[in-house]
Amino acid sequence: MRQTLDGNRRALAQLISLVESNPSSAAELTAELHARGGRAAIVGVTGAPGTGKSTLVNELCKSFRRDGCRVGVIAVDPSSPFSGGALLGDRIRMRDLAGDDGVFIRSMATRGNLGGLARATADAVRVLDAAGFEMVVIETVGVGQGELEIARRADTVLVVEAPGLGDEVQAMKAGILEIADILVVNKADREGADDTVRALRAMVNLGSPLAGDRTDAWRAPVLKTVAVKGTGVADVAESIARHRGYLERSGTGTTRRRLRAADELETILRDLLLERGMQRISRVELDTLVERVAAREIDPYAAACRLLGAPI
Amino acid sequence: MRQTLDGNRRALAQLISLVESNPSSAAELTAELHARGGRAAIVGVTGAPGTGKSTLVNELCKSFRRDGCRVGVIAVDPSSPFSGGALLGDRIRMRDLAGDDGVFIRSMATRGNLGGLARATADAVRVLDAAGFEMVVIETVGVGQGELEIARRADTVLVVEAPGLGDEVQAMKAGILEIADILVVNKADREGADDTVRALRAMVNLGSPLAGDRTDAWRAPVLKTVAVKGTGVADVAESIARHRGYLERSGTGTTRRRLRAADELETILRDLLLERGMQRISRVELDTLVERVAAREIDPYAAACRLLGAPI
Numbered sequence: 001m002r003q004t005l006d007g008n009r010r011a012l013a014q015l016i017s018l019v020e021s022n023p024s025s026a027a028e029l030t031a032e033l034h035a036r037g038g039r040a041a042i043v044g045v046t047g048a049p050g051t052g053k054s055t056l057v058n059e060l061c062k063s064f065r066r067d068g069c070r071v072g073v074i075a076v077d078p079s080s081p082f083s084g085g086a087l088l089g090d091r092i093r094m095r096d097l098a099g100d101d102g103v104f105i106r107s108m109a110t111r112g113n114l115g116g117l118a119r120a121t122a123d124a125v126r127v128l129d130a131a132g133f134e135m136v137v138i139e140t141v142g143v144g145q146g147e148l149e150i151a152r153r154a155d156t157v158l159v160v161e162a163p164g165l166g167d168e169v170q171a172m173k174a175g176i177l178e179i180a181d182i183l184v185v186n187k188a189d190r191e192g193a194d195d196t197v198r199a200l201r202a203m204v205n206l207g208s209p210l211a212g213d214r215t216d217a218w219r220a221p222v223l224k225t226v227a228v229k230g231t232g233v234a235d236v237a238e239s240i241a242r243h244r245g246y247l248e249r250s251g252t253g254t255t256r257r258r259l260r261a262a263d264e265l266e267t268i269l270r271d272l273l274l275e276r277g278m279q280r281i282s283r284v285e286l287d288t289l290v291e292r293v294a295a296r297e298i299d300p301y302a303a304a305c306r307l308l309g310a311p312i
Numbered sequence: 313m314r315q316t317l318d319g320n321r322r323a324l325a326q327l328i329s330l331v332e333s334n335p336s337s338a339a340e341l342t343a344e345l346h347a348r349g350g351r352a353a354i355v356g357v358t359g360a361p362g363t364g365k366s367t368l369v370n371e372l373c374k375s376f377r378r379d380g381c382r383v384g385v386i387a388v389d390p391s392s393p394f395s396g397g398a399l400l401g402d403r404i405r406m407r408d409l410a411g412d413d414g415v416f417i418r419s420m421a422t423r424g425n426l427g428g429l430a431r432a433t434a435d436a437v438r439v440l441d442a443a444g445f446e447m448v449v450i451e452t453v454g455v456g457q458g459e460l461e462i463a464r465r466a467d468t469v470l471v472v473e474a475p476g477l478g479d480e481v482q483a484m485k486a487g488i489l490e491i492a493d494i495l496v497v498n499k500a501d502r503e504g505a506d507d508t509v510r511a512l513r514a515m516v517n518l519g520s521p522l523a524g525d526r527t528d529a530w531r532a533p534v535l536k537t538v539a540v541k542g543t544g545v546a547d548v549a550e551s552i553a554r555h556r557g558y559l560e561r562s563g564t565g566t567t568r569r570r571l572r573a574a575d576e577l578e579t580i581l582r583d584l585l586l587e588r589g590m591q592r593i594s595r596v597e598l599d600t601l602v603e604r605v606a607a608r609e610i611d612p613y614a615a616a617c618r619l620l621g622a623p624i
Contacts (some may be wrong), residue, residue, distance in 0.1 A: 027613060027614065030611045030613050030614075031610075031611045031613075031614060033611070034605075034608055034610075034611035034612070035608050035611070037608065038608055048361060049360060050362075122612075254606075257606050258602060258603070258606040260606075261602050261603075261605035261606035261612065262602040262605075262606075264605070264612045265598070265601065265602055265605055265612045265615050265616060265619075268612050268613055268615075268616040269589075269590070269593070269616045269619060269620070270586055272616055272617075272620055273585055273586055273589035273590070273620070274582055274585055274586065276589075276620075277581075277585035277589065278581070278585070281581070286577070289577065290570060290573050290574040290577055291570070291573075293346075293573035293574075293576070293577055294566075294569050294570045294572075294573035294574075296346055296347050296349065296350055298343075298346075299342045299343045299345070299346035299347070300346070300434075300573065300576045300577045300580050301339060301342050301343075301580055302339065302342075302343060303577050303580075304577060304580040304581045304584055305584075307577075307581060308581070308584055308585070308588075
């Protein structure tokens, strides 16, 4: 496996697919990959559509590369140019990264089961981490609950906002600010940028009553960028490095790693429980009961209990 | 229960909470509610943040009320004024509906488990349907996968777009257009509205090759509205009525009801399987294994298998 991990991009992509698609046949592989990992800094980048987070990720990658880091990008956002879903301009911008062997991009299909997506993302991180990528960036669209869950398990969580989207309120409601280690107001050359910054700073201050009493606590900085011009991106990269230092110094890093392990284990447990449980259910009986539920002869709870062969 | 269903709003809200919170203790109730239902027209309204779908829902409700329908609204969208999460202007607009006994609004918390949310939404629909609301509108933010799944099980799915959000591409990628029975370009007094309409019409035509061959097939209309002024809302209401006619005429309604029953049954099965499975797992052993996964002594797949007491 060492050859594969040190080897070319195609081998790496195949390894991720293998681990993702069939964890049981890849059990030995997963054990070895997991044992080798734990060195990569995992950065989650999330925000509403239209905030320009893909462009920011692109610029951050270039910044990390200038520092000599190898960078892996996992794009869960369907609008990301990394997933192939963006406008032409975005695609042209991200061509900067193409052909650089120090950058590996993996796009994740967001259709279908989100549980499966969380697991697949964790698997991809495991491979990239074991392969020696120092930075792994997970980009997710920060609106759906499931997508948010994926981002929040990173070491450092960046939440990207933009002026004039009405997203301050949006974000606050969805709990997205609570998970932010670093807040970025992108498109900061637009009207209203300073208002957005002020609103976010006020919320950060409100949201961290403990932080005021502890000088060693992390208070999420609110940074301005114009990612299309590269403006402010160095500050974001520096904040990520500072946050990494904080994680190690404060012990928060250990807590996060434990939470991530718990989360990953629970995700796999859920997948396995569902898989095994559904296998035990008779397909014929299920189809019959669906018809009866649709005909309103039985309610779905009663039908589920009948299938599982016991009272709720 | 008849009294409750015919009774006041508070009793109705309590009934929904009861059914949601504890389906097992409410088993008898659920059976009766399910048997009584099946008459309401369920309309799903989804779209990206900023499209103004809440305002549209508000105007649609007023239109349904003018036709003498009782209307239930289930708001899963955290930015919806119905969920209490919108700007002041939106709240003022939706005050039109307050105090009208023919309108019942239920807001759903989007924090936490989406599986639970799908189930809770179905439960709320069941109660409102049984209580004789002729129209039930489910409003969800159309970006997350889970939220989309909730909307798609309606009888009629409205997808709301707005010019200049770059959402055409966004929506296409997320599969949101595929589930649309009616497409609405809201904020149609903005620049670029006609371009958005044209783009959507082209996609509808592309996406329905079969429709060209079958004169009885439904082709999603693309309608323009300016919901804040009420413009075009009557056309949307009329399209919903036409679609309802189509559902009954074509047998598509029966198919949708069966899919909804299958979906609901599967959601409940999953919830029950997970609940029962997790109960069997030793909490102490789980905690120990989380520590070992975090310390990279064991990988999460192997840990999950150990907890479940069998190979994957």
